[in-house]
Amino acid sequence: MTSTDQASLGQGLSSAEAAARLNQFGPNQIRPKRQRLVILEFLARLRNPLVLILLAASGISAVTGDATGACVIGLIVLASVTLDFFQEHRAGQAAQRLAAQVEVVATVLRDGTPCEVALSRLVPGDVVLLSAGRLVPADGMALEADDFFVNQAQLTGEPYPVEKRLGPTLQAHTWDADAPNAVFMGSSVVSGSARVLILRTGPLTALGQIATSLEKQPPATAFERGTRQFGLLIMRLTFGMVLFVLLVNIALHRPLLESFLFAVALAVGLTPELLPMIVSVTLARGALRMAxxxxxxxxxxxxxxxxxxxxxxxxxxxxxxxAKIRLERHIDAQSRDSAHVLELAYLNSHFESGLKSPLDDAILQHDEIDASGWNKLDEVPFDFERRRVSVLVERQGRRLLVVKGAPEDILGLCTRYEQEDGSAAPLDGAARACITALFDSLGEEGLRVLAIAWRDMPPDHPHAVVTDESALIFAGFAAFLDPPxxxxxxxxxxxxxxxxxxxxxxxxxxxxxxxxxxxxxxxxxxxxxxxxxxxxxxxxxxxxxxxxxxxxxxxxxxxxxxxxxxxxxxxxxxxxxxxxxxxxxxxxxxxxxxxxxxxxxxxxxxxxxxxxxxxxxxxxxILEGRRTFGNVMKYIMMATSSNFGNMFSMAAAALILPFLPMLPLQILLNNLLYDFSELPLPLDNVDEEDLVRPRRWDMTFIRNFMLTIGPISSLFDLLTFYLLMTLLKADETLFHTGWFVESIATQVLVIFVIRTRRNPLRSHPHPWLTWLSLGVVALAMLLPFSPVASGLGFVPLPLEFFGLLAVLLAVYLSLVELGKRWFYRRYAAPAANQSAERH
CATH class of the missing domain: 3.40.50.1000 (HAD superfamily/HAD-like)
Structure with missing residues (x-):
């Protein structure tokens, strides 16, 4: 520590010096969050293994002469990554703005004046003012301390508060952790106040160096467990199906590069890559509504x-x-009003340096008590094991220990009780039973009760310790009313x-x-x-x-x-x-x-x-949380039913068709358009009946839904294959085009059935979801007639195809609706019964 630092201990740093030190030492965080440039955040999205494989395959395609296909695949991947990044980045910024509203701050001396500063912006050399209930924001030493007790169990495991006093000057680079004036990040102030000089921040603190329990991850939440289980399910399905398709295509001696691209594109189609964005945006919008x-x-x-x-x-x-507590009664052991009980309670609350409770505030409202003649010598602060607080006070040579706390604990420490004339009588069994009955009767009236006790201390007794809380004289009860x-x-x-x-x-x-x-x-x-x-x-x-x-x-x-x-x-x-x-x-x-x-x-x-x-x-x-959960589950159930059904039928078609059922870039375009249609899901309306009960991740429920709806989707895909080959006599290109349009139409429009347990006509989706979904289907139908059709491997579809498509869609959506109703009758009731049993 420099002489300049020593000279300015009491006044802290200037704003300019604090800013310079923040640049030098970095934020006061154990693991500082790196603020990456937006472009670096975007590029980080490209590290997704599937994205890297697609980009590599696109490069190989370009080298082997398929420049058009390579460009289209590259553009589709870029569009998908950009869409995901833009939405999630905005959601993250919204979440940060909300969190900043309730960020914990410290009272710091800057330019000689106390001001509120975010904990992350503290630097070595700052002087922080601490009081009961505050967090110790970094490692430092106490410059002033007044009955300053801290709980440093997070660091040392000690369950009881430790008193900090002044001591020798500590050095930032090497100092004794057992020094009486050393305080540590992660501790909390139990009682008293102090002025603390910050010596080490962030990773340099003791907590940062040994990564103690404050930085341990809390137990996994229900959401985290659910997403992990869902990810494992999708990974297993994807790996098995892609390996199967790749082996089949190799066995049929199809071109290796095209087969590889097809398998990777199939993996992309199976992977709900939009899920992180859907989750982030839905949660962020829910958080804004909750704000x-x-x-x-x-x-x-x-x-x-x-x-x-x-x-x-x-x-x-x-x-x-x-929480508008008022002191209703202050009575002695015989249930008589007692001014002495009020005086003792007032002295204890007045001189207590810990965090004042509402009960203390109620006592201190009785300003007719004059404590000016008393001087505080010491205290034993409140803790949740002892459930009491003691103060040692003196007036005119008389030293008094005044104890206030939970009646059960205080009575166990008393050997005598105070009578009406001020004398003390032995607290025998009969007297103890009467006092206990009085306490019970106050509780029956809904009154919160504190017991007040005291004892005289020798004139040469300078400090109060826990062992002094013995052989007390019971004075009486302070009873409080806190109306409902x-x-x-x-x-x-x-x-x-x-x-x-x-x-x-x-x-x-x-x-x-x-x-x-x-x-x-x-x-x-x-x-x-x-x-x-x-x-x-x-x-x-x-x-x-x-x-x-x-x-x-x-x-x-x-x-x-x-x-x-x-x-x-x-x-x-x-x-x-x-x-x-x-x-x-x-x-x-x-x-x-x-x-x-x-x-x-x-x-x-x-x-x-x-x-x-x-x-x-x-x-x-809670209702907003359920609304958010409902919209995330809509995407999950879409991704594991209709989407999975389409990819399954595509894998099956690879076995029976003499060509690939869809080109790799067409699968990617299909996936991109489908994802685009789902963007408004975070805005969607949620039916009232979905808000009635708690909803949670249930992988059995999701799997059963997939096994119910997925086969219906696959069945209609296979029916489409058959009709394209028999009625329309489709060649390879026409087949690709017809199935692309049918696949988009079924995947996108089924959201209107799956998004609600009701009849779809009785549940109104958000207008953005309606118009964007219909727009994507219309775009898919127009693509074969557009100038880019040949580059995408499409040809114009005959008019009769659209009539066929209309019939297929009507029957498909009707069957999905029937399957959905059967599913909820079959599986929703047992789930509800299990929920009831948990209660």
Whole structure:
């Protein structure tokens, strides 16, 4: 560290120096995202193995004299790649703009003034102001610290907060990780405040160098598992069919290059190469619509998972309640109003340096309490294992440890209780039973309760430690009212009607939560407490978790176990949380959901951010996720039925025809036109009945749909072959032309049947989908009569072909409609029953 740095420790950097250091050290990211030029992003698309094979084959064709065919293949490949790149690039930019709206920031001194700066733009030399609930944005050393406790379990595995104090100056290139003033990226501030000098950022941090658990991939989401399974299915089908066709053509002694091109083109036809673009654009458009509904999507794949979500785990405060907490009563052990209990509670909340809870705010609203005569000496911050906070205060030589926390824990530490005259009496069994009954009665009234206790400390006792929390004197209870949210009951009913089971996972006690649920009209199916969960192994919890919808007194580790148990039973799980203790669960859930007012730790871990803490907003987001999922599934079912049927019949035709059933470049053109017709799918309307229940990736369902609709498509292709050869006496060129037009017409128009479970005439597609699909079919019919026909290997079709085509299309679409109805009667009902059983 230079002398200039030492002199400017307190004031931070200038804006100009910060910009220069950002260029020097790069962004503060463990794995910085490389911003590639647009042209490099486009060229990266050409690395697709199928694209490279096609380009290589095109070059070989040009060398062997087929310049026209080589140019056409090259142009088709270029058009397809460009189409894919343009749409997905726009979708990616839209997603980045949304994520930027909720990016986590740090308070940094720049030019001597505090300002908000994105974490990625921090540089060595920055001075950051940290307080409870904030993330430590990079490695550094504390310049000032006031009861500064951090949780660095992500780095060290230590479950308890560690206090950071001032210490010797640390050097950026070599410093002691155990130094008392060293702080690390990935830690979170539990309590207190500090001014920290950033020494190392990005990959140079301890977290960046050892790639700890914060950078471990979370468990695969339902969407990721589904796409992986679908990719494997398509890969197996494609490899088997292409190998079969190639061997047949070689066995029949057809030209090797043409046979190779045909096999590769067939692979392109079988591969749903438009799927990444369809998924990206659909998700991005869904995310933009969700932004209009006050939901910001940070991770686009969460849109799909939202559509599949069938269980939502949520806390009670602020979700089911108004989070407008007021202190209703402050009573002693005999249930009498006690000013002393209020004073002790006020001192604890006033001097606590951790993140203030709504309960603290409610206590501090009683500004008639005068804390000016008291001085704070030390504190033991709150943690979720102890569930209490202690402050050591002094006035006129008297030192007092004031403890506030969960009644069950506080009572276990008390040996005496305070009487009306201020004297302390032994807390024997009878007194303990009376106090416990008083606590239970407050819970029955729906009041949240904190226990208040204290003890005198020796005058020479300078610090507070956990072991001081013993032999306490029980003062009384502070009881709070948090009324239920008016909109929550309606939103919960809407969730249940939409097939989403809401499970309440809270640190509060059972009686208070039951009272709130009763007021909201939420039936309780089963209850598990934190103590009961702690006594269960994972198998036992997995067996019970589906039958329970109320989990009380659960700590962060237990909340995470609940989520993992639900996922292990096949549920797609969302988790709604906003506190420090919610970060592990937000990370493990299929969809981590937080709110804009949440602490940084929670916002960082979440995949979605609600701009309004309202279940009604979340319900609207769930429906949008299902709409997005529905449109992606339309393309999947098209690609695995009609498209696959056409490619299958093409492979079969290679066996029975004396020539290739379609030229390689015609297959590629067919595929390009088909893909072009599907571009408006992200805009398409989704039937209301498809929004009623959660929908998820089901490879058995997709495979069965393919085996139902695909053979109908293949049957009509083979019928077309027969009619072309017998009625029209088609030669090779006329056959290619006729089948190209028929193939496009059946592949494209069948979308109007497949896109809905209803009668196609009763479900209205988006106008863009209608006009673009009809336009592509019209273009395919006109191509044989255009100036480019000869270059594409087409000849004009006789008039009687179009009459034949009209009859074939009418019968084909009717049979697909009948097959579709049979399929949904046969397979949709069992799927619905299985979904019901999971609940």
């Amino acid at each position: 209009d509904k006050k939901v910001i999507v940070k991770r686009l794949s969460a849109m799909q998972d939202m559509g599949s979500m069938d269980v939502l785990c949520t806390d009670k405060t602020g979700t089911l309640t108004e 949210k008016a909109s929550a009951g309606e939103a919960l009913a809407a969730m249940a009607a939409s097939g989403v089971a809401v499970k309440i996972v809270t640190g509060d006690n059972e009686r208070v939560t039951r009272h709130i649920c009763m007021q909201l009209g939420v039936p309780i199916h089963g209850v598990l407490t934190g103590k009961e969960i702690a006594a269960m192994n994972d198998d036992a919890l997995r067996a019970r978790v589906a039958d329970v919808n109320l989990f009380c007194r659960a700590n962060p580790a237990q909340k995470n176990r609940i989520l993992l148990a639900l996922k292990a039973r096949g549920h797609v799980v969302g988790y709604l949380g906003d506190g420090i203790n919610d970060a592990p669960s937000l990370h493990s859930a299929d969809i981590g959901i937080s709110v804009d007012s949440a602490v940084d730790v929670a916002k960082q871990a979440a995949a979605m951010i609600l701009l309004e803490n309202d279940l009604g907003v979340l319900h609207a987001g």
